[in-house]
Amino acid sequence: MTLISNTAAYKWYPVYTQPRAEKKAFQTLVNKGIEAYLPLHRQMKQWSDRKKWVEEPFIKSYLFVHITEQQKTEVLMTRGIARFIYFSNTVATMPDRQIADLKLLLASPYELEITEENLQPGEKIIIKAGPLKGMTGDMVSYRSQKQLVLKLENLGCSILVNVAASIIDRF
Incomplete structure (x- = not known):
């Protein structure tokens, strides 16, 4: 009988948060000892009286948790978490490589x-x-520019990256 490594039981799951609750839900998960990832990017925001750089969630209402099957209930009981994402009637997982x-x-x-x-x-x-x-991906022409695409299959979205032609190879 072979033993399965403890890390093999852990998988990345995308979860959907309540609107504008990504950062609070992320912090609550971390405080519970659950490994979570909230992709953030810097963005310039302008108000009537000032401009300021802020960190916004890159994928609105989504964050990712690295958990075992048994921890799903604990994640769902976290304030700000709405539900797990489903793909083909099963809870979606994200490959480690995509994260x-x-x-x-x-x-x-x-x-x-x-x-x-x-x-x-x-x-x-x-x-x-x-x-x-x-990094590997697909080359697409989008808005008349050639761009690298990283597809997040289970989320139904793609990330477009403008990269110079001189640093890419076909395979």
Whole structure:
């Protein structure tokens, strides 16, 4: 009989939060000892009297939890969490690689755009230099520009990244 590693039981799950409750729900999960990831990006906000850089959730009303099957109830009992995301009638999971790619993208200096449009897959490419080196995705033409697309399949959205043609290879 073989023992399964304890880390194998942990999976990334996307959860849907109540509107504008992402940061509070994230902090509550962390306080409970649950590993969570809330993708944030800096954005310039303008009010009538001032401008200020603020960190906004990159994917509105979503955050990700790295939990075991047994911890699902604890997550759902967290204030601000509405529900788990379902895909084909089962709770959706995110591959570790997609979470790592998302973290890498948000840490990069590239301008990112999230879209819910159903973008058609193009050539498979790999980035060969820079902060995104090793990342793979699809090349698409979007708004007459060639862009790398990281598809978050179970969320029904894609992240568009403008990258220079000189740092990509086809595979």
